[in-house]
Amino acid sequence: xxxxxxxxxxxxxxxxxxxxxxxxxxxxxAPDAWLEIELRFAEALLGMEVGHELIVITWLHEARRxxxxxxxxxxxxxxxxxxxxxxxxxxxxxxxxxxxxxxxIECTRLKVGPIEAFDGTPVVDIKSASTxxxx
Amino acid sequence: xxxxxxxxxxxxxxxxxxxxxxxxxxxxxAPDAWLEIELRFAEALLGMEVGHELIVITWLHEARRxxxxxxxxxxxxxxxxxxxxxxxxxxxxxxxxxxxxxxxIECTRLKVGPIEAFDGTPVVDIKSASTxxxx
Numbered sequence: 323x324x325x326x327x328x329x330x331x332x333x334x335x336x337x338x339x340x341x342x343x344x345x346x347x348x349x350x351x352a353p354d355a356w357l358e359i360e361l362r363f364a365e366a367l368l369g370m371e372v373g374h375e376l377i378v379i380t381w382l383h384e385a386r387r388x389x390x391x392x393x394x395x396x397x398x399x400x401x402x403x404x405x406x407x408x409x410x411x412x413x414x415x416x417x418x419x420x421x422x423x424x425x426x427i428e429c430t431r432l433k434v435g436p437i438e439a440f441d442g443t444p445v446v447d448i449k450s451a452s453t454x455x456x457x
Numbered sequence: 458x459x460x461x462x463x464x465x466x467x468x469x470x471x472x473x474x475x476x477x478x479x480x481x482x483x484x485x486x487a488p489d490a491w492l493e494i495e496l497r498f499a500e501a502l503l504g505m506e507v508g509h510e511l512i513v514i515t516w517l518h519e520a521r522r523x524x525x526x527x528x529x530x531x532x533x534x535x536x537x538x539x540x541x542x543x544x545x546x547x548x549x550x551x552x553x554x555x556x557x558x559x560x561x562i563e564c565t566r567l568k569v570g571p572i573e574a575f576d577g578t579p580v581v582d583i584k585s586a587s588t589x590x591x592x
Contacts, residue, residue, distance in 0.1 A: 324579055326516050328550050330459035331541075359541075363549060365525040368539035376542075379514075379552055381461050390500040404503035406466075406494075406583035407511075414498060415463050415581045417514055419554070444459055446550045448541035 328381060330444035331366070332359035332430075339441050354425055354435030357445055364430045366448075372427060375451035378420040378434065381444040385416035418443070421451055463516060465579035466501070467494035467565075474576050489560055489570030492580055499565045501583075507562060510586035513555040513569065516579040520551035553578070556586055 336355035338344055357378065359367060389412035394400045405413040418439060426433035471490035473479055479487075492513065494502060524547035529535045540548040553574060561568035 324465035326463045326465075326518070326579070326581075328461045328463055330461075331549050363525065363541075366539040366541040366549070368526050368537060369542050370539060374542065377554065379550075379554075383461070390498065391503050402503060404501040404505060406498075406501040407504050407509065407585050409584050413582060414466050414501070415514075417552075417582045419512065419514075419584065444461070446461075447548060447552045449544050449554065450542050 328446050330360070330381070330446060331363045331448070332357050332445040334380065334437070334439045334441060334443040334445060336437070336439060336441040336443075338439065344438055344440070352436035352438040354433055355437045355439065355441075357432045357434055357448070359430040359432070359445070361430060367427075367430065367432070370424065370427060370432065372424050374424045376422055376424060376434065377449045377451050378422055378437065378445060379447040379449070380418035380420065380439055381446050382411045382416035382418045383444055384440065385411040385413070387412070387414055387416060389413065417446070463581050465495070465516070465581060466498045466583070467492050467580040469515065469572070469574045469576060469578040469580060471572070471574060471576040473574065479573055479575070487571035487573040489568055490572045490574065490576075492567045492569055492583070494565040494567070494580070496565060502562075502565065502567070505559065505562060505567065507559050509559045511557055511559060511569065512584045512586050513557055513572065513580060514582040514584070515553040515555065515574055516581050517546045517551035517553045518579060519575065520546035520548070522547070522549055522551060524548065552581070
């Protein structure tokens with residue numbers, strides 16, 4: 323079997339505790355949140371500055387992994403669509419992509435936003451949003 | 458330990474066989490490639506059409522996972538930078554993000570491009586690039 327082990331590099335700390343708090347229409351109106359990065363990954367933040375634009379990749383740990391198709395936004399008037407052509411959280415590998423701006427930095431905690439992710443969501447990667455930062 | 462199991466949903470089939478074939482400056486000049494999706498995930502492609510813009514997430518299986526900082530583009534004149542503020546493939550969880558356009562569809566194979574990924578790279582997720590496709 324072709325499988326790979328992802329490790330959490332940190333966690334989201336947000337006022338969004340669950341579905342009832344989450345904006346339904348994407349990131350519009352989503353709050354800022356803190357990314358708490360594990361101390362052993364602290365060096366991976368070297369050079370980080372307020373104002374930088376990042377892409378945060380999360381593991382949507384509450385999402386179902388056995389769903390391959392659905393009605394976009396659960397609207398049954400919309401045609402059944404494969405999850406690889408939606409942004410539904412339910413998918414075989416429930417990865418979330420979040421473009422954010424760095425608002426504040428406190429040691430290994432980054433305040434970023436706007437971000438639509440539940441409190442406690444694992445963070446698995448962070449990248450520069452700029453292709454000019456290619457490593 | 459907080460870890461999660463990713464499964465390959467498919468693989469990249471590309472003329473880019475290794476580093477010597479890869480464009481060094483990001484996706485400019487990168488070729489098209491085929492995504493071969495595993496048959497058991499075929500339904501997740503429902504509704505896919507030529508011309509759609511996607512974000513393909515790969516597992517960069519040849520990248521080092523023990524690197525936390527480096528000189529961007531291996532240029533020693535550039536300051537040491539944490540991998541969370543670069544797009545270097547070497548990082549704790551070596552996920553690759555590839556914005557692409559669908560060029561052709563043949564059953565469970567998608568031709569997409571331009572994409573800078575080595576032949577044989579596992580694909581772990583595919584999403585619409587449009588937030589209007591929110592599930």
